[in-house]
Amino acid sequence: MSKTDPKYEALFTPWKIGNVEIKNRIVMCPMGGTSLFGWFELTGCHFDKEAAKLFLERAKNNVGLIIPGIAPLRDTFWGKWLWQNPKMFEELKVFMDEIHKTGAKLFIQLTAGMGRSWAITELIAPLHKNKFTRAVIKPIIDTSHELASPSPQKSRWAHDIECPEMTVEQIHEIIEAFAKTAKLCKEAGVDGVEVHAVHEGYLLDQFSIEFFNKRTDEYGGSLENRYRFAAEAVKAIKEACSQDYPVSLRYSVESKMKGFCEGAMPGEEYTEVGRNMEESEKAAKYLQDAGYDMLNADNGTYDSWYWAHPPMYMPENCNLEDVAHIKKFVDIPVVCAGRMNAEIGAKAVAEGKIDAVGVARQFLVDPEWVTKLIEDRLEDIKPCICCHSGCFNFSSSKGHANTQALTDTMGLSRCALNPETMQSKKYHISPAKKQKKIAVIGGGIGGMEAALVCAKRGHKVTLYEKSENLGGVFIAAAAPSFKEKDRALIAWYIRELAKYPIKVNFNTEIGDVNQLDADEIIVATGAKAKTLPVKGAETAVEAVDYLLGNKTVGENVVVIGGGLTGCEIAYDLYLNGKKPVIVEMQDDLITTPGICLANTSYLRDFFKTNKVPVYLETSLSEIKDGSVTLKDKQGKVFTVNSDSVILSVGYNPAPIASKGRHIHIIGDANKVGNLRSVIWGAWSTCMKL
DSSP: OOOOOGGGGGGGSOEEETTEEESSSEEEOOOTTOOTTOOSSTTOOOOOHHHHHHHHHHHTTTOSEEOOOOEESBOSSTTOBGGGOHHHHHHHHHHHHHHHHTTOEEEEEEEOOOGGGOOOBTTTHHHHHOHHHHHHHTTTOOHHHHSOBSSOEEOSSOTTSEEOBOOHHHHHHHHHHHHHHHHHHHHTTOOEEEEEEESBTOHHHHHHOTTTOOOOSTTSSSHHHHTHHHHHHHHHHHHHHOTTSOEEEEEESOOOEEETTEEOOTTOOOOOSSOOHHHHHHHHHHHHHHTOOEEEEEOOBGGGTTTTSOOTTSOTTTTHHHHHHHHTTOSSOEEEESSOOHHHHHHHHHTTSOSEEEEOTHHHHOTTHHHHHHTTOGGGSOOOOOOOTTTOOOOOOTTOSBOSOHHHHTSOSOOSSOTTTTOTTTSOOOOOSSOOEEEEEOOBHHHHHHHHHHHHTTOEEEEEOSSSSSBTTHHHHTOSTTOHHHHHHHHHHHHHHTTTTEEEEOSOOOSOGGGSOOSEEEEOOOEEEOOOOSBTGGGSEEHHHHHTTSSOOOSEEEEEOOSHHHHHHHHHHHHTTOEEEEEOSSSSSOOOTTSOHHHHHHHHHHHHHTTOOEEOSEEEEEEETTEEEEEETTOOEEEEEOSEEEEOOOEEEOOSSOOOSSEEEOGGGTSOOOHHHHHHHHHHHHTTO
16 A cells, blocks of 8 residues: 655644544535435435445545535425434434444534525426415425525526515524434434535525625624524524534635626626625624534535536636635634645645635545545546536526426436446446457447446457547547546546456457457447538538647637537637637527536636627528628628637537447447436446446
């Protein structure tokens, strides 16, 4: 076993939250979907064995403190309070005994609710809008509770739905529930609780922020009144559980809000309409004095969601400077989360800027990453690429609520890169009943994943790649400067393939699959770019050619297609000093369901802030020398100057063979999707071989 690199040593020192000692400075932060109380299911809250398995595996792999995802104090469905389910806490007690055997500690995160941030889905939205349907569904799902906010206001997700004002009676019910539930957690052996949250624009945060809170009673107006709900919650918990029972608070230092559904870019000069640093300095001290024993901190609200859920476009350690600043105003431990780099986090801990490093999604990708860090096996760590495709793909575009599929909404915190995460019954590696010769055609992500799964199951695998490199079209996707984690993922796959007896044949293009010496053939040949039947299209640059640097572009570049790839290309162009223009036929950018709002809202806000021209509901008519001709939805034809045109209008599957008894088509060769569909699809196929 290798010795831990000295630059990480600060992470592996003990610290205390109140009287509870934590063995190291790595905190597994809460993620929606990892609740031990399985809350978003029609059966109601219950002890979630899948989440328990997830946490126990991470605990055995050297995490210091685990904080599962939110547990609503009141069931989303059927309206039962958590404290009314004693069986669940009996099962929790057994689980806590197992956690403690590993040396890890665990806090349960309890939430007052979401208010206007409750992610209403397209399917559910119509039921909210009609008084009759609201009354009919109330016994199952009470929208007057789920959507209740400090003041009447628009929903973040469905702007035509008004959230009702929470009553004082409802507030007192929730405070009582915090106390009763926390006491049951303590009796079950849970090491502490975390109050969710003066953070991310959830309910308690909405009460704390004047922009959302227009109340004139004791829960609105002054700073003391606006933070009263959060203060009374911790006081009630302490009274029920004793003063020395640790209570953490999920806390956003700054809201990073310019307005309703409009966030601030990193480094941007703007007027904060939420919690600014001046108020945060006072609020943090006030909340500490109310009884909180720790701040689990980052930045942002659902209006600036990319601060709390940073996509790949956000810088690493994006919240560290603000969190380190707020630590100066409290005497309790402060944890910082948000694309935290282990080396920078360790340095911040060593310098006393923060007390611990909060990490979330990396635990979904690689359950052993802390162990690998300790053993100085950094190259073995599978990197999180911040895509949110499996863990939190709440999506939304103009005029639409959460367009994510209901099955996804009910199954968060899965992982695009690791199908076993929170799905261990559906996806798992088991030895093959009979060893077979498997031919995999195509060395992209799908082909490499298929080769690995088959090899792990004991098959004899040969991988054929027509080029001299592995990675396929993902090499192009990983090319922009902000895709460093994507490039790291390709490198990880190449290293991982070398650990197994997988034969890789480069520069080998397969013409006839029937000539292969194989029992089973997996076709992973990807897709081909679509073209447009417009005059001059042959002069345009294909997206992949631009990304790979095969073709250069001028200063003024028109990007045809405002989907995710087109927007990322426009973003890359801007970062490289070019002047992009985006043309999109839909009524918004990136309208595809399943792409997280944290990712899409960053790009939309970036283009708006930096005045990148965006033409929506507009089609391309012709590409000329020095310009493009466009047509808007009213039929108006106009011209935009351009030095270059990049086409990013989608792909068509390009399998080199048809499905057969022993021929399996996977990934984009089967159906164009994303990394999640490619990887999960590879597992679905290879587990059956």
